[in-house]
Amino acid sequence: MRNRISFIIALIAATLLLGCGSGESADNSLGTAEPVSAPVAIPVIKVESVPQEEPASSLIQEPEVTQESEEEAAEEPDQKYPPGYSEDVEFDPSWEYADYTVINSGSAKLYRASDNRNDVIIGVNAGHGTKGGESKKTYCHPDKTPKVTGGTTQAGAVKAPAVSGGMRFADGTTEAAVTLRMAELLRDELLADGFDVLLVRDEADEQFDNIARTVICNNVADCMISLHWDGDGLTYDKGCFYVSVPDPIKDMEPVATYWQQHDRLGQALIDGLAQSGYKINGNGHMAIDLTQMSYSTVPSVDIELGNAASPHDDATLAGMASAMVPGIREVFGLGGR
Numbered sequence: 254m255r256n257r258i259s260f261i262i263a264l265i266a267a268t269l270l271l272g273c274g275s276g277e278s279a280d281n282s283l284g285t286a287e288p289v290s291a292p293v294a295i296p297v298i299k300v301e302s303v304p305q306e307e308p309a310s311s312l313i314q315e316p317e318v319t320q321e322s323e324e325e326a327a328e329e330p331d332q333k334y335p336p337g338y339s340e341d342v343e344f345d346p347s348w349e350y351a352d353y354t355v356i357n358s359g360s361a362k363l364y365r366a367s368d369n370r371n372d373v374i375i376g377v378n379a380g381h382g383t384k385g386g387e388s389k390k391t392y393c394h395p396d397k398t399p400k401v402t403g404g405t406t407q408a409g410a411v412k413a414p415a416v417s418g419g420m421r422f423a424d425g426t427t428e429a430a431v432t433l434r435m436a437e438l439l440r441d442e443l444l445a446d447g448f449d450v451l452l453v454r455d456e457a458d459e460q461f462d463n464i465a466r467t468v469i470c471n472n473v474a475d476c477m478i479s480l481h482w483d484g485d486g487l488t489y490d491k492g493c494f495y496v497s498v499p500d501p502i503k504d505m506e507p508v509a510t511y512w513q514q515h516d517r518l519g520q521a522l523i524d525g526l527a528q529s530g531y532k533i534n535g536n537g538h539m540a541i542d543l544t545q546m547s548y549s550t551v552p553s554v555d556i557e558l559g560n561a562a563s564p565h566d567d568a569t570l571a572g573m574a575s576a577m578v579p580g581i582r583e584v585f586g587l588g589g590r
């Protein structure tokens with residue numbers, strides 16, 4: 254940005270000089286008035302985005318153009334993040350619903366795109382993978398009302414395991430291992446497409462319960478996509494679907510405000526998977542009362558990418574990751590690429 258400022262300043266200076274010399278410039282109506290000094294132009298030019306981490310003060314303290322600041326500008330690194338850039342994100346106990354969490358000592362990782370940046374942060378949650386998560390419980394709903402559908406925890410329960418263990422694929426691989434691999438592949442696809450990615454879980458054991466994961470996405474990301482494979486006990490691949498919000502909790506906040514955005518994101522992902530030829534289960538969604546959506550204040554979806562009988566090799570996972578990106582672009586109004 255500062256290079257551009259210097260360029261524009263130089264351009265203004267050159268214009269003024271030329272104008273005075275030739276006598277043809279319209280600005281010459283100023284006659285012999287003192288030429289406008291270059292720094293005056295700065296406040297107009299400096300309104301441009303900068304990396305989000307940059308302290309606000311550095312935006313405001315645009316000094317007069319001196320030799321020193323020119324040198325600083327030359328030393329300033331490019332605005333883009335270097336490839337592979339990431340930063341740790343810790344849980345903030347002051348966040349809304351933070352009090353409902355019981356496991357929150359983990360550390361999420363925020364990856365920044367280096368090129369084609371669109372300044373949208375996608376929260377990607379690799380389902381399961383929290384040691385001790387099944388022995389602790391959290392409230393299913395922020396208003397502490399009981400669950401309205403079955404699932405890992407039956408309807409009528411007020412509390413559910415903080416993080417369930419997940420299922421095991423037919424070949425013995427754990428769901429938690431596959432969701433983590435899928436999260437990494439989806440991250441790579443999204444980064445290449447210009448999205449920033451918040452990996453809520455980036456290791457085998459992440460000490461965040463389901464509410465903590467949701468709260469982190471609420472506060473750091475622009476949406477939340479949780480990756481799962483269904484533990485339905487079937488021996489055939491039943492295909493992908495997203496978990497929609499059951500009708501009885503659609504008037505409970507924050508569900509009431511966000512459920513349509515959850516559905517829109519879920520449908521966009523399913524549409525992309527269908528268009529790329531992946532098997533879709535039924536109409537592509539199933540209403541289940543999940544903790545995640547009960548606490549989400551950003552577009553949020555749990556996508557089930559198949560079940561224990563589904564292929565889960567890297568090529569399949571990478572293909573599904575790629576298939577979901579166009580829908581995410583559409584949800585954020587970014588158009589096709």
Ligand SMILES: [Zn+2]
Binds near residue numbers: 419428480484
């Ligand atoms: Zn799962």
